[in-house]
Amino acid sequence: MITAELARFAVSAEPNAGVRAMMRLSMFDWAICGYAGRNEPVARLVRDMVGAEGGAEQAALFGQTVRLPARAAALANGTASHALDYDDTHFGHIGHPSVAVIPAALAVAERDGTGGGAFLDACVIGAELSIRVGEWLGRSHYRTGFHQTATAGAFGAAAAAGRLMRLDDARMAHALGLAARRKRPPITLGAAG
Numbered sequence: 001m002i003t004a005e006l007a008r009f010a011v012s013a014e015p016n017a018g019v020r021a022m023m024r025l026s027m028f029d030w031a032i033c034g035y036a037g038r039n040e041p042v043a044r045l046v047r048d049m050v051g052a053e054g055g056a057e058q059a060a061l062f063g064q065t066v067r068l069p070a071r072a073a074a075l076a077n078g079t080a081s082h083a084l085d086y087d088d089t090h091f092g093h094i095g096h097p098s099v100a101v102i103p104a105a106l107a108v109a110e111r112d113g114t115g116g117g118a119f120l121d122a123c124v125i126g127a128e129l130s131i132r133v134g135e136w137l138g139r140s141h142y143r144t145g146f147h148q149t150a151t152a153g154a155f156g157a158a159a160a161a162g163r164l165m166r167l168d169d170a171r172m173a174h175a176l177g178l179a180a181r182r183k184r185p186p187i188t189l190g191a192a193g
Contacts, residue, residue: 100153
């Protein structure tokens with residue numbers, strides 16, 4: 001089963017020095033894009049929405065002194081980092097791996113007090129898994145109207161967060177299964193009636 005194979009990869013893979021170095025560059029790119037996009041209208045709207053919900057002060061937001069629950073910070077920081085659309089691009093994946101993976105991993109790492117090496121490795125694994133899923137989905141998925149940054153990115157974010165939470169193979173498979181089965185509202189085209 002493909003979910004079991006992806007889960008095993010997410011739990012067991014050990015990134016090498018070359019991919020860690022590339023991820024450091026992606027993190028720098030992500031941080032610069034997030035900081036630049038922090039006051040874009042969509043970033044402000046999402047930040048205000050998640051801020052209004054309140055909750056435990058677990059993770060930081062771009063350019064803010066307030067801390068929010070990890071899930072809220074991941075959403076707000078992911079939105080800010082993609083708001084200007086200058087973030088990293090993987091052309092085989094047809095998407096932007098870091099904007100889904102890094103905010104999720106960073107929020108969990110901040111919440112749990114995880115060190116930099118584990119955070120870096122989780123980001124590498126999450127990005128790799130996101131890219132593999134994106135390439136598997138292919139251009140037809142993109143041409144149909146799906147944004148692979150979100151669809152494939154959900155797998156990468158789940159893998160990175162799950163790795164930081166030290167999920168075993170079975171629990172990682174469940175996390176990836178949930179990413180695959182997210183129910184989305186139907187899209188209605190045409191005039192509202």
